Amino acid sequence: MTDGMKPGQPGEGGWQSGHDPADAAEPEGHGSPHRVIGTPPPAEARTMLAAQDTAPEHVRELPADPDDPVRAKKVERLVAAIFTLAFLAGCGFIASYVLFTGHTLVGVQHSNMALGGSLALVLLLLGIGTVIWVRHLMPAVELTEERHPLRSTEEERAEFKETFEEGAEASQFVKRPLLRRTLMLASLPLAAAPLVLLRDLGPLPHNDLDYTVWRKGLRLWVYGANRPISPAEFDTPGSVISIIPAGYQDDDDALAKAAVIIIKFRPGQLHFTKENHPVNDKVVENWTVDNIVAYSKICTHVGCPAALYEQTTHHILCPCHQSTFDATRGAKVIFGPAPRPLPQLPITVDAQGYLVAKGDFDQPVGPSFFERGSFPQ
Amino acid sequence: MSWITARRRHPAAGYAILVLGLLLIGTVYAAITEGSAGASAPPVANAKQIAYGRKLFVATCATCHGEYAQGQADTAPSLIGVGAAAVDFQVSTGRMPAAELGAENPRKTPRLNERQTHAVAAYIQSLGGGPPIPSAAEVSTTGANVGLGQRLFVAECAQCHNFVGAGGALTYGKYAPALTQATPTQIYEAMLTGPEAMPVFNNATITPAEKRDIIAYVTRVRSEANPGGFSLGRIGPVTEGLVAFLGLLLFCVLAAMWITAKQRKAHD
Structure with missing residues (x-):
């Protein structure tokens, strides 16, 4: 603003003639002496250099051509x-x-x-x-360019304030609360829309995490082969095999919780309890068949498949974070970040001699969650 | 030599040496990681072979396993009832006779040849029975279902042996070996007998047909093409990502060096 003249001053005459052709759509002869927010300032205000009478003599800072x-x-x-x-x-x-x-x-x-x-x-x-x-090809010359303060001058700031306030007033936004409030009302549903979208990311889990599809009499199937297995077939001590609930081979949601491993031990290797519920350090004898124990395959830490079984040490390892469970002692945690033993699945044999579940796990399988244990098993 | 002398101070000489060095390392590494595989035939047990096996056993194995294969506490297990398959697996992979007592017996060049191995296996089989050495037909992968083999391998084997059989670590220094050199017979025997810490998968739990499917997967996955030309240990996308990251980083460093290198003036 080197000319010191306020843009859009009454009687200036430059207002109508100075605006861009893009603004030609605006009704001519508007008559308002003030600028509208968002329109360019008059041409005089923008040509800051025009007021300078004499341009400084040109000094070449960069060579025009390479040396060679x-x-x-x-x-x-x-x-x-x-x-x-x-x-x-x-x-x-x-x-x-x-x-x-x-x-x-x-x-x-x-x-x-x-x-x-x-x-x-x-x-x-x-x-x-x-x-x-x-x-x-380009010259390697160091050039220096002076920095200027970034802050606008007091006049420019005052002028901006004035323009802003004038605009706010002229837009009627301040004066007409009905318009203002209905506009805000109109934008409310858009602001609330993400809540609905988030809600639709999936169904609420309800009590799905507390139960699996295992139920009384459901056969244990060998994973992949999808066939039942009997204690007579699974009779070599040191054996381990991955098990799925019969008929759920294509139901990934069910398998994610219901996957089980069964392990065969020699007589005398397991530390039994006669109780009918899990006891620390012990395998529930009533839930085993011929020294075959069934444990959840889902690690209680973060839910990796804990199926790395060493038949010499009877340790079940989770390959993700090295949680180690002692299979002879009710899958007690002996190393690693897992907070609980792997839940033991109660098993028995049916009339045909195949392994079946006696019921669901007595506790939720897999990692901890906030509402864990809030539903009766 | 004068060619090198004239150019050794060239601005590109450093880059050239670097690239040549990397090429050399890559070539040597590729050359030494080539593998090979053997084969074995089923034995026909007879009294003469068992007697020969007994002789070999006393000379080679009895120091640890005892004169009558009864084993030794804390050192060597009893071999009565382990079967010919277990002996053939341990001896044909060179794990037995063991060079030293350790957490894991590594695979090495077998000490006994195939005839001797089968003789010792026949002797152990005669002591207490056990799973016999599978025949060539039992380990043939002709017509095997590689897809089912993969499902079973991923569920039962991959947690220790890695999903392409690259092997992995266990506890206390033990490890699950890579399956890159194991023959179909050895893979079959390992599943059947559960050597060392490995669990047993008897023929009722995983049927012989399913064992052949698994063997088909393990042997088939070895010949899968490696995008980029190197297997990188086949331990998954992490290695490939790391190599790509480091390679690109090196490239970026070299590019930055080139872009910002001091310009050579005409009078230099």
């Missing part, structure tokens, strides 16, 4: 060649997009390779060419 014109010519050709290659690679990108249309896995692989390779080549060649240009 012969070498410069060589570099020019090199960079031009690189840019030409980049052009060809770019054409190659378009060509690969058109040519590789395979919908097979291999086709997609080839397409990705060609598209990514050519695009990378374009960008790389452009970069290399630019760097060579900068390093060998």
Whole structure:
């Protein structure tokens, strides 16, 4: 504001003539002496240099040409060649997009390779060419540019305040509370929409985490093979096998909680309790068949499949965080971050001699959660 | 040599040495990680073979396992009832005779040849029975269901042996070995007998057909193509990501060095 004149001052005459052609849609002859917020200031206000009568004499800070014109010519050709290659690679990108249309896995692989390779080549060649240009053709001269205070002058700040307040007033936003409040009301549902969207991320878990699909009489199936197994078949001490509830082989939600491993021990290896509920350090004898114990496969730490069984030490390890459970002592935690033993699944045999569950686990399987234990088992 | 002398101070010489060094390391590593595999045939037990096996056992194994294979507390288990399959697995993989007492007996070049191994196996089999050495037909992967093999391998084996059989660590210095060199017979025997800390998967729990599926998966996955040309230990996307990260980092460092390198003036 070197002219010291307020924009849009009454009688200035520059207001109507000075605005951009883009504003031509506004009704002419508006008659208002004030500027409207969001429109450009008059031309006079924007041409700060116009008021200067004499421009300072031009001093060349950078050399116009490189020192060595012969070498410069060589570099020019090199960079031009690189840019030409980049052009060809770019054409190659378009060509690969058109040519590789395979919908097979291999086709997609080839397409990705060609598209990514050519695009990378374009960008790389452009970069290399630019760097060579900068390093060998542009002058390496250090220039100094003075910094100025970032704060606006007092006049500019006062003027901004005035403009803002005028605009606020002229927009009627302050004067007409009905408009203001209905506008805010209209935007409320948009603000609340994320809550609904978050709610729709999934159904509420209810008590799903507390129960599994295991129930009385449900057969134990060998994972993968999907067939029942009897104690007579699973008779070699040191055996372990992954088990799923019969018929749930395709229900991933059920398997995520109900996966079980069964382990066969030699007589006398297990430390039994006669109780009908878990006891620290002990295996519930009534829940085993012929020294076969069934434990949840879901680690009580963060739910990894804890199925790494060492038959020499009888340790069950979780491969994620090395939680170690003693299988002969009710899967007691002997090392690692797991907070609880692996829950033991009560098992027995049915009339055909196959292993079946006696019921669900007596406690929620897997990691801890806030409401754990709030539902009766 | 004059060619090198003339160029050793060239600005690109450092980069060239670096690239050559990396190439050399890569080539040598690729050369020494090549593997091989053998084969074995089922034995036909007879009195003469058992007598020969007994002789070999006394000379080679009895120091630890006792003269009558009864074992020794805290040192070597009893071998009565372990079966010929267990002997064939341990001896044909070179794990037995053990070089020293340790947490895990590593795979090494077998001390006994195939005939001798089968003789010792026949002797142990004669003591208390146990699973016999599988025949070639029992370990054949012709017509095997590789998909089911993968499902079973991932559920039962991968937690220790890694999902492509690269092996992994256990407790107290024990480890699950890589399956890259195991023959189909050895894989079958390992499942059947559960060597060392490995659990047993008898033929009723995992049927012979399913064992063949698993063998088919383990042997098939070895020949899967490695994107990028190197297997990187096959321990998953972490290694590949790390290599890509370090490679790109090196590239970025070199690029930054080149972009900001001091310009050579004409009079240099």
